[in-house]
Amino acid sequence: MEDTNDLILALKKYTYIDTVETLEKEQYPEYIKRVLKNEGFIIDDIAANELSIRVDYDLYALDLEINKLKLYSYDTKKITIELIKELVSKNLEDNIYELTKLVLEEKIEKAHEVFKDLMQTNEEPLRIINQLGQRVRELMYAKDLLNQHYNQEQIAQYFNYKKGRAYFLIKDAKVVKQEKLEYLLSSLSQLDFKIKSGNIDKKIGLELLILGSV
Known part of the structure; x- marks a missing residue:
């Protein structure tokens, strides 16, 4: 459907449209580090990999867990593997x-x-x-x-x-x-x-x- 369509134009004008990334499993740790760095948080490779596993490589679940982890590490701005193991359960x-x-x-x-x-x-x-x-x-x-x-x-x-x-x-x-x-x-x-x-x-x-x- 082309952008000239009146409905699409209206949606673009009045609606926030988010672009959802698709990632391969091996891309998740770097993606996590990048997202958290942009928001002023630190996470190391081991912790980022553990978080990837615990959310089962699901971007929606990852977003929810990152928000929770940020709340618990608001003062330190550091997300550790210990915190991940405490707060994020594997299936x-x-x-x-x-x-x-x-x-x-x-x-x-x-x-x-x-x-x-x-x-x-x-x-x-x-x-x-x-x-x-x-x-x-x-x-x-x-x-x-x-x-x-x-x-x-x-x-x-x-x-x-x-x-x-x-x-x-x-x-x-x-x-x-x-x-x-x-x-x-x-x-x-x-x-x-x-x-x-x-x-x-x-x-x-x-x-x-x-x-x-x-």
Whole structure:
């Protein structure tokens, strides 16, 4: 539609029109630094990258979180990774992916940090346990399909995933041992039973599992 159209001319005259950028994932940290610098705030590369991940590379969510972070750092004009971790929660799926990976790799300290992040955002422990179980089963199914010589496209179709997500699922399934998956799934099942039978507090039980004590 051309600018000579009366409606468009009227809109341009009386309406504020904002141009929304589209960014590739790797462009987000620099974009964040630039936006904040223009408003007199400082953020380093690590913090900008963490913020990008936590908003899931969504510009609308990013704008909301930047405004919140600016309010909390108004006096210092410095946005730190600690502040981001305190105020900006990851979505549950990302946290579950990371937590499962860290537990399977026995990176206990980092796994415990993810657990504490989840507790700060008031995530329900039983929901986390259920999601961890689903992720472990997903890896087990993927390993089984790989053993049946399924390729990436077939696995993507099986799970109804996009090819990119299927690629990372296959990558993770190839490196993790079946025995570890079976052990973790069994531990999660036992913990779920203990919680529901009143033998252990759900938050404490999940924390002990992550620390390797359940």
